[in-house]
Amino acid sequence: MDISDVLTRLRTFADARDWQQFHTPRNxxxxxxxxxxxLAELVQWRTDDDVLALARTEAGREALADERADVFTYLVELADTLGIDLDRAVHAKIDKNAVKYPVELARGSNAKYTELGTP
Ligand SMILES: [Mg+2]
Structure with a gap:
């Protein structure tokens, strides 16, 4: 997926409806x-197996996909409003996480980086 294509479509969508005025960072x-x-509402009070079963139904998969798309849409629009290159930001954060969670310390561990010790 190309985020810039998504952003172009979102800008066109919002411009046509004069909604950019509402797209403040806070909103x-x-x-x-x-x-x-x-998205959380779709999985709350369900076990992981229940969620996987939901995702295997047509209606459940569509609902989960729709909410994930809504989350992503607002994330892309927020980054755009703040002048953040989301693609670059994501890659930079993965790089930071690779430093925080070195493979030799983090492999197979669910510990937070502050609890991993030193190599
Ligand atoms: Mg929604």
């Missing part, structure tokens, strides 16, 4: 949180 952050809540 987009709150919208993002709301969509994360909608």
């Amino acid at each position: 987009l952050t709150l919208a993002l949180v709301g969509e994360v809540g909608e």
